[in-house]
Amino acid sequence: MRRNIVWEGADQLRYEIREIVGVARHLESMGIPMTYENIGDPIQKGEEMAPWIRDIVTNLASQSKSYAYTATEGDYKTRDFLADHVNRRGGCQITSDDLVFFNGLGDAVSTLFAFLKREARVIGPSPAYSTLSSAEAAHSGYEHTTYKLDPDNNWMPDLEDLENKVRYNDAIAGILLINPDNPTGAVYPKEVLLEIVDIARRYDLFVLSDETYASIVYPGAETCHLSEVIGEVPGIAMRSISKEYPWPGGRCGWIEIFNRQRDENFDRFIKTLIDAKRLEVCSTSLPQMSIPLVIGDPRYPEHLARRADKFSKRAVEAVDILNTIPGVKVNLPKGAFYLTVLMDKDRVADFRPLPMKPEIAAYLKPFMEGAPRDKQLVYNLLGGAGLCTVPLSGFCSDLPGFRVTLLENDDARRLAIWEKLKDSLSKMLG
Numbered sequence: 001m002r003r004n005i006v007w008e009g010a011d012q013l014r015y016e017i018r019e020i021v022g023v024a025r026h027l028e029s030m031g032i033p034m035t036y037e038n039i040g041d042p043i044q045k046g047e048e049m050a051p052w053i054r055d056i057v058t059n060l061a062s063q064s065k066s067y068a069y070t071a072t073e074g075d076y077k078t079r080d081f082l083a084d085h086v087n088r089r090g091g092c093q094i095t096s097d098d099l100v101f102f103n104g105l106g107d108a109v110s111t112l113f114a115f116l117k118r119e120a121r122v123i124g125p126s127p128a129y130s131t132l133s134s135a136e137a138a139h140s141g142y143e144h145t146t147y148k149l150d151p152d153n154n155w156m157p158d159l160e161d162l163e164n165k166v167r168y169n170d171a172i173a174g175i176l177l178i179n180p181d182n183p184t185g186a187v188y189p190k191e192v193l194l195e196i197v198d199i200a201r202r203y204d205l206f207v208l209s210d211e212t213y214a215s216i217v218y219p220g221a222e223t224c225h226l227s228e229v230i231g232e233v234p235g236i237a238m239r240s241i242s243k244e245y246p247w248p249g250g251r252c253g254w255i256e257i258f259n260r261q262r263d264e265n266f267d268r269f270i271k272t273l274i275d276a277k278r279l280e281v282c283s284t285s286l287p288q289m290s291i292p293l294v295i296g297d298p299r300y301p302e303h304l305a306r307r308a309d310k311f312s313k314r315a316v317e318a319v320d321i322l323n324t325i326p327g328v329k330v331n332l333p334k335g336a337f338y339l340t341v342l343m344d345k346d347r348v349a350d351f352r353p354l355p356m357k358p359e360i361a362a363y364l365k366p367f368m369e370g371a372p373r374d375k376q377l378v379y380n381l382l383g384g385a386g387l388c389t390v391p392l393s394g395f396c397s398d399l400p401g402f403r404v405t406l407l408e409n410d411d412a413r414r415l416a417i418w419e420k421l422k423d424s425l426s427k428m429l430g
């Protein structure tokens with residue numbers, strides 16, 4: 001090329017959660033039966049869409065209006081419904097103009113970071129969810145900047161680390177949090193959220209809260225929405241129907257904007273996002289239109305409670321088994337549907353590879369050369385046991401570990417996965 005056409009952020013676009021799938025599929029073609037524990041798609045793992053939700057969607061699909069464009073920011077009726085939903089919590093009050101729809105939160109995240117000034121950084125948690133960390137890193141052209149989640153304190157944010165990084169790095173313009181968290185399953189109590197907002201207030205930052213899993217909080221865990229703690233600080237909450245209906249293939253998510261009018265610069269940034277969306281026209285109509293009908297249905301709270309309870313029981317089942325493996329530590333998740341398996345650093349450094357056919361080992365070798373040790377272990381688990389997980393190093397973390405989901409819907413198959421994981425890890429780390 002006469003001119004270099006490669007964007008500065010190109011090397012930062014990494015999504016380990018899906019990258020490993022290509023390798024796993026190739027191993028399947030080489031005769032290794034594979035169990036996919038990497039992607040957070042409940043439907044793919046056997047959950048049936050609730051019949052009454054399917055009926056609502058089917059009915060919408062039979063109406064011509066569902067095939068039209070919506071307003072750029074999203075369907076008017078749906079945004080009125082959601083604004084009212086937020087306002088009834090009693091925290092920060094919004095109008096339908098403070099809501100903007102995207103084609104899934106993945107789209108919201110890439111738009112948000114694409115139009116954030118390059119020098120303005122958003123500090124996020126480590127371990128980090130890769131869509132967010134990669135988008136932030138790519139927009140800046142540097143590594144994602146992070147604060148620690150503490151595995152010895154149930155993965156709560158290390159607020160001292162967060163404040164120190166904010167204090168000494170004046171490029172930081174925003175704080176990102178994910179509540180409930182992916183990949184740790186941590187749920188932040190209100191006091192923790194208030195402290196994060198207080199840091200944002202004192203250093204004049206905005207708060208970006210990913211609430212994808214806000215409706216999957218396990219019984220007994222206490223938290224709240226950003227709208228209930230944000231006070232007068234500029235903030236954005238990100239919501240999606242992907243994990244809660246669940247309808248991940250609907251590609252439907254939205255942002256809730258708080259206190260836009262209180263900061264001119266923040267207001268201009270939000271206007272940029274809407275102007276950019278206008279160039280795209282709007283997001284897909286039908287999933288948006290289903291929201292007042294599904295979320296407003298009297299059966300929805302019970303539907304959500306049943307799912308949260310189901311994942312809570314699965315979390316206990318997995319943690320009870322996995323925590324018996326020498327050199328392994330798993331914190332009990334309190335929400336979402338993932339858990340992070342932490343492994344002892346020294347044991348991971350010296351892990352014993354599982355036996356595998358020479359042609360499988362030869363295929364995996366280039367993926368493992370020079371890779372972080374937990375990634376090597378995860379790829380060995382892939383070839384040696386047919387278990388597809390995601391290394392923690394793929395989540396912006398230097399703690400050795402990996403993430404699995406709690407999504408397998410077949411009880412016997414799920415138990416067999418935990419037992420196989422236990423057997424394999426005991427051999428590798430023992």
Ligand SMILES: Cc1ncc(COP(=O)(O)O)c(C=O)c1O
Nearest residue numbers: 104105106129182212240242253
């Ligand atoms: C924390 C988090 N944010 C955002 C997303 C993206 O969701 P969507 O399907 O709405 O793009 C995911 C998907 O796994 C997620 O885990």
